[in-house]
Amino acid sequence: MSFKGSIILKKGREQNMLRRHPWLFSGAIQEKTDGLEDGDLVELFDFKKNRLGFGHFHHGSIAVKILGFVSEVYDEHFWRNKLKSALDLRQKILLTAPGTDCFRWIHGEGDGLPGLVIDVYSNTVVIQCHSIGMHRQIRLISEACEFCFSWIELNIVDKSKESLPPNYGRTIENQLIKGEGQPLIAMENGLKFEMDPLHGQKTGFFLDQRDNRKLLGSYASGKSLLNAFCYTGGFSVYAASNGAFHVDSVDISQKAVEVCTRNMEHNFPEFKDHREICADVYDFLKQTPQDVYDLIVLDPPAFAKTIDKRHQAVQAYKRLNHLALKKIRNGSYLFTFSCSQVVDEALFYNTIVSAGIESGRNIRVLHKLTQAPDHPVNLFHPEGNYLKGLVLYIE
DSSP states (O other): OOOSEEEEEOTTTTHHHHTTOSEEEGGGEEEEOTTOOTTOEEEEEOTTOOEEEEEEEOSSSEEEEEEEETTOOOSTTHHHHHHHHHHHHHHHHGGGSSSOOEEEEEEGGGGTOTTEEEEEETTEEEEEEOSHHHHTTHHHHHHHHHHHTTTSOOEEEEOOGGGSOHHHHTTOOOEEEESOOOOEEEEETTEEEEEOTTTSSTTSSOGGGHHHHHHHHHHOTTOEEEEETOTTTHHHHHHHHTTOSEEEEEESOHHHHHHHHHHHHHHOTTOOOEEEEESOHHHHHHHSOTTSOSEEEEOOOOSOSSGGGHHHHHHHHHHHHHHHHHHSOTTEEEEEEEOOTTSOHHHHHHHHHHHHHHHTOOEEEEEEEOOOTTSOOOTTOGGGOOOEEEEEEEO
């Protein structure tokens, strides 16, 4: 397990690494080994040649995604140890979610493995690499997955194509590494959800909303719910399971709406007050009469993935939430979210404040929400806190 080269930092630029931030920016580099390629494993040193750690090198602003600091080693046990440690944590976390066999196993920087996501759905593991360095280690990562789940016949899927840099991503395909990659039924808090590991969006399901779906269920009894950007209907199923009298699930993707319908049927074949609607959410809200809903969920896709799109995203969040606030009944609840990493918690909050002011309603914040704990945030990498949410009470 050898390094491809080394990088020496400029004087004074080692502070981020000493604070254990997992990214090294290109401006901190004094010199590096000639001929380094994207994904090469490199050692890092300060200007006095003291070892700082190691990681994957890539050309670009984030030059190294760091896998280990100072005295940590990269050896034949590295991947097994990292994945086993993360799995031990998930087993503790899932004690609070009985009836659950789907979870995030590896959450990038939150588990000390920047550029790697691994999700588990029953006996199927979906690996998604977000860096070339990680994808070049896909064989070792897969072997470590098998080691950690040695007691079951594991299916392993590589779902990295869309998450890798375009030039590299075009050279690979989403593929089955081991076993079967067929759609399956996984369980979350005792509810059934259909997953498609090979062809579904992301890794097949949005696991980060597990606790927020459960919270919504506690508000759903007797309510009329609009689940906007419903995808495969997670919030809709939880609402129905907790006594909602009517549920509308809206998404622009016909395929997603069809899976949402099947998920409702998997759990509540006798529930008749569910409408699945393939439509643009903005158009749907504009045409919706006032006072139809007393519980609305707004869980849109990331409106901005880069800083230059942030202003545009903020305006989109404001328009969307203003529409919902104008339509919702008095004495009702709005669950509103942003998964745009470049829109931080303060900016999102202020955007909702702006929408609230324009709506002319009295509004109180009941909960501030984030991702489920199997999506941990590295204390030294606050950027990992990507999911922001508010539960609002509207009068």
